[in-house]
Amino acid sequence: MNIGFIGTGNMGGAVIRTLKGVEGVTVYGVNRTRSKLDALAAETGLVPCEGVRELAEKADCVVLAVKPQQAGDIWPELAPALTGEKCLVSIAAGLTLEDLAGRVNRVCPVVRAMPNTPALIGEGVTAVCFDDPSLEEGQKKAIREMFSYSGDVHVLPESLFDVFTAVIGSGPAFIFYLIETMIESGVELGLEREASSRMVKKLFRGASLMAEQSSEHVSMLKEMSIAPAGTTIAALAHFDRTAVRGNIMDAIRMAYARSVELGG
Numbered sequence: 001m002n003i004g005f006i007g008t009g010n011m012g013g014a015v016i017r018t019l020k021g022v023e024g025v026t027v028y029g030v031n032r033t034r035s036k037l038d039a040l041a042a043e044t045g046l047v048p049c050e051g052v053r054e055l056a057e058k059a060d061c062v063v064l065a066v067k068p069q070q071a072g073d074i075w076p077e078l079a080p081a082l083t084g085e086k087c088l089v090s091i092a093a094g095l096t097l098e099d100l101a102g103r104v105n106r107v108c109p110v111v112r113a114m115p116n117t118p119a120l121i122g123e124g125v126t127a128v129c130f131d132d133p134s135l136e137e138g139q140k141k142a143i144r145e146m147f148s149y150s151g152d153v154h155v156l157p158e159s160l161f162d163v164f165t166a167v168i169g170s171g172p173a174f175i176f177y178l179i180e181t182m183i184e185s186g187v188e189l190g191l192e193r194e195a196s197s198r199m200v201k202k203l204f205r206g207a208s209l210m211a212e213q214s215s216e217h218v219s220m221l222k223e224m225s226i227a228p229a230g231t232t233i234a235a236l237a238h239f240d241r242t243a244v245r246g247n248i249m250d251a252i253r254m255a256y257a258r259s260v261e262l263g264g
Contacts, residue, residue, distance in 0.1 A: 018226030
């Protein structure tokens with residue numbers, strides 16, 4: 001399969017790196033900054049293209065990996081080079097299937113996809129939307145396989161993409177915020193910063209692996225750390241009294257509302 005990436009920045013570059021050495025896959029790329037494109041080509045074996053049209057003509061699957069506000073300049077070159085045998089995959093947030101289909105004059109199938117940032121280390125979660133009825137089974141299989149090298153892949157209807165964006169797309173930033181907060185708490189209470197950072201990162205890694213590997217519900221895993229009148233229940237009771245759970249849910253709902261707004 002020939003896969004072409006329009007944009008080879010953080011997310012595009014992350015997916016490209018996971019495809020390095022995959023048998024039967026040739027990756028093409030274009031990027032506004034040629035030096036970055038050439039560096040990625042040297043690292044991964046990507047074949048640089050001179051422009052969007054050349055890339056679209058060579059690729060079976062074209063991946064739009066630019067910011068939504070940059071996509072407007074791309075359509076005049078891209079649309080004429082697409083055919084019914086190709087497909088367009090967009091990881092540009094906020095561009096709906098209807099937006100994409102309209103921009104390419106409905107000449108080829110379109111797919112929405114959203115990887116989250118841990119795809120940079122092959123531990124991502126990606127949502128793909130196969131709602132376009134013109135997609136062939138072979139194309140669906142190839143697209144799932146392409147993103148599987150970046151982590152887990154979930155097929156979702158477009159109606160759930162804003163939910164995925166709020167919980168999973170934005171989620172890594174929420175986790176990093178908690179990690180940062182706990183590191184600072186350790187420093188405030190006397191730990192050296194390097195030690196606090198190392199301990200807290202291991203804490204999150206261990207707890208995540210435990211949640212992933214255990215057959216128990218996370219509520220039961222939480223209970224394993226709680227003793228009557230102990231330190232953990234004192235902190236959790238404070239969370240409940242100050243509505244921490246509700247505030248987190250409200251924050252995710254705000255992220256969801258913003259995703260809906262961007263897609264409108």
